[in-house]
Amino acid sequence: MDLLSIDPLQPDPDRISEAAARLRAGELVAFPTETVYGLGADATSAEAIGRIYAAKGRPPTNPLIVHAPDLEGARALARTWPVAAQQLAERFWPGPLTLVLPRASGLADEVSAGLGTVGIRVPAHPVAVALLAAAGRPVAAPSANLSTTLSPTTAEHVAAGLDAVDGLILDGGPTPVGIESTVVSLVDAPTLLRPGAISAGEIEQVVGPIVRPEGGTHDPREAAPSPGLMDRHYAPRATLLVFDDPAEAAEDVSKAAAEGRTTGALLRDPLKAELDHALPMPSEPREYARLLYASLHALDRVGAEVIWVEAAPDGEAWDAVRDRLRRASMR
Numbered sequence: 001m002d003l004l005s006i007d008p009l010q011p012d013p014d015r016i017s018e019a020a021a022r023l024r025a026g027e028l029v030a031f032p033t034e035t036v037y038g039l040g041a042d043a044t045s046a047e048a049i050g051r052i053y054a055a056k057g058r059p060p061t062n063p064l065i066v067h068a069p070d071l072e073g074a075r076a077l078a079r080t081w082p083v084a085a086q087q088l089a090e091r092f093w094p095g096p097l098t099l100v101l102p103r104a105s106g107l108a109d110e111v112s113a114g115l116g117t118v119g120i121r122v123p124a125h126p127v128a129v130a131l132l133a134a135a136g137r138p139v140a141a142p143s144a145n146l147s148t149t150l151s152p153t154t155a156e157h158v159a160a161g162l163d164a165v166d167g168l169i170l171d172g173g174p175t176p177v178g179i180e181s182t183v184v185s186l187v188d189a190p191t192l193l194r195p196g197a198i199s200a201g202e203i204e205q206v207v208g209p210i211v212r213p214e215g216g217t218h219d220p221r222e223a224a225p226s227p228g229l230m231d232r233h234y235a236p237r238a239t240l241l242v243f244d245d246p247a248e249a250a251e252d253v254s255k256a257a258a259e260g261r262t263t264g265a266l267l268r269d270p271l272k273a274e275l276d277h278a279l280p281m282p283s284e285p286r287e288y289a290r291l292l293y294a295s296l297h298a299l300d301r302v303g304a305e306v307i308w309v310e311a312a313p314d315g316e317a318w319d320a321v322r323d324r325l326r327r328a329s330m331r
């Protein structure tokens, strides 16, 4: 992919125009959002959307999030706009919330992976907003990584994962939130499809109690209610082990080291073990989420073969991190 750097706070209009023109021409453009980098394509073009699925190796049953620059643009993507949508949009947009609603006409069918619905998001990153406004059409953008691998929080992560792909990367530096948007379906009763940067409790303060399915499995051969609920996902190359008991983990580290394996860890508290690569992690959940993927990418880069991570603490503030660790540790 071609790389174009851009100021994350005051994006240069010429660079935005170039990227927008490439989107309108059906090309792929990776861009920063406040959560993670997205791999964007014209959501009205089946051909452009096909390029996203091919580049990511994404199963055709996993639908894409469509991004709009503002509430008005977002509303036009949905066939119905319930009161809950308006309330959540007013409270959390622009920001890391995706609403799933019945889809309006005009979008490529492939965006919805055969479902009659569409995931809609108005991101808060200045580069994303400027690009979406300049593109003048809805932009589908999944995270800009190969399917099931770690999401990218820097342009370098995008380039490393998608090096063989044709397209442009707008490099606006590291993304400030670092973990994906919360996905809420409003097709029936409000339902949490993917925990994310905004907690379920924050959503409930606006619309009252929501359905929270237990993570769970879903047969990926069927169009999933949300393939965010599919199992292994967001995973580093290394084997990731989530532990509760530090003494046990320290023993396992010694065993792995004795077998000649390169060991790594992400740690809020020090572990009494001889790790090849130990990265300290913050004990505040938002800070932890911001650094999680970048830290796992870093351990992948130095060749860690096994990574130990403390189980996330109890409490809703850690739900998104707990969810990502669980999926990353599945095999």
Ligand code: TXA
Pocket: 033, 035, 036, 037, 038, 039, 062, 063, 064, 065, 096, 098, 100, 112, 115, 117, 118, 119, 121, 123, 141, 142, 143, 144, 179, 180, 181, 182, 183, 193, 194, 224, 225, 226, 227, 228, 229
């Ligand atoms: O923060 C984010 O949401 C990032 C940035 C780039 O916006 N995007 C992102 O996209 O994480 P992706 O494709 O990696 O994850 C989208 C999630 C998946 O779990 C997908 O199954 C779900 O949203 N989703 C999208 N459209 C859906 C729909 N119509 N019905 C149910 N789930 C949907």
Ligand code: MG
Pocket: 142, 143, 151
């Ligand atoms: Mg993704």
